[in-house]
Amino acid sequence: MGDEQIPTIGRCYACKRTFRFTPASVMTAMIDPETGLLPGMTVLGTVREPTPEAVARSVEEPFCPDCVKKAVDFADPPALQFDTWPRGDPDRD
Numbered sequence: 001m002g003d004e005q006i007p008t009i010g011r012c013y014a015c016k017r018t019f020r021f022t023p024a025s026v027m028t029a030m031i032d033p034e035t036g037l038l039p040g041m042t043v044l045g046t047v048r049e050p051t052p053e054a055v056a057r058s059v060e061e062p063f064c065p066d067c068v069k070k071a072v073d074f075a076d077p078p079a080l081q082f083d084t085w086p087r088g089d090p091d092r093d
């Protein structure tokens with residue numbers, strides 16, 4: 001049980017920054033490796049019902065506190081602001 005409190009090093013899925021976190025408390029999100037987005041989310045930022053296949057292949061990815069804060073800021077106000085979201089390109093490097 002105590003194992004989950006041991007800090008580990010991982011790479012933030014959004015900004016690719018290496019950061020230290022404890023698995024028990026880090027913010028994660030399910031990411032569909034086919035799209036690099038949440039299952040059911042389209043590249044336009046709209047959400048549709050995820051397919052069972054998308055959910056099945058999705059993996060949990062960690063996000064650093066900076067990106068979590070950006071995501072919260074991004075979600076409020078609800079207006080889409082593409083220029084404020086540093087979207088990583090999963091196909092590069």
Ligand SMILES: [Zn+2]
Nearest residue numbers: 012015064067
């Ligand atoms: Zn990050």
